[in-house]
Amino acid sequence: MEKRINIFAKGQGAMKAMFGLGAYLAKSNLEESLLNLISFRVSQINGCCYCLDMHSKDLRARGESEQRLYLLNAWREAPVYSDRERAAFAWAEAVTKIEGGQVPDEIYQDAIKQFSEEELIDLTLAVITINGYNRVNIAFPNKVGNYQPGQFAVHN
Template identity: 65%
Template sequence: MEQRLNAFEKGQNAMRAMYGVGAYLAKGTIEQELLHLIYYRVSQINGCAYCLDMHSKDLIAIGENPQRIFLLDAWREASLYSDRERAALEWAEAVTRIRDGNVADEVYKRVITQFSEVELIDLTLAITTINSYNRINIAFRTAAGGYEVGQHKAALLK
């Protein structure tokens, strides 16, 4: 498929608002490795090739075990993830795939045992932000494969 337009170039002012969220989360208390796992998992659910390319490269660059990336779609069956990671992944899936107008109480009860209330707000912000990036990239057919680690870091610092 041919890319429709480059939202990151043409929509710099609009994208700057989203970069602000990324800058906030980069300084937060949720581990960067976990955020990247969440970004990758949500991108799997949404089928965003650009974000899968980006976050797989970012995960490898920060030292993530590739096996954990390969098995992320089957995290429930794999023993490679901590209880905190499992709670975050379950929350990410529930927020991304909202069913019947809400996120189930059972999911909330599990995630709140692993995250403080402020962390849960930040985690939810991270999930909704990657969902937004996925939708922008999918809508405009952002080409996957060319991302280089750190490519967007300068935009976060503006």
């Protein structure tokens, strides 16, 4: 593969805008573990190796079980996730996989039972944010495997 632009070195202004979304989400009422699980699941859908490496390490460092990580791709059948997590996964998938247009009413109804209006807006922003990071990392790949847990935890 031909050497690509180092987005973190050459695109600092663009990345600062992206980091601002992360800083906002870090102050939201959504659980950090849920945000990381959503980032991991969306990265699975998008095939973003760098983000999968990052979020799996962050999740493990914060005590997430291996079983829950291994089963995330089959969350509908796996009994290890809460109703809140399941609603978040369905929401994240519907917002990520946009081939059908709007999020189906059934998924919205399940989500609004588990999340306040503000939380659902923030969950949507979290899905948008990780989709953006996935696309940045797919366009300008970073070396996978060097990420250290918490490396990008705080961005102001």
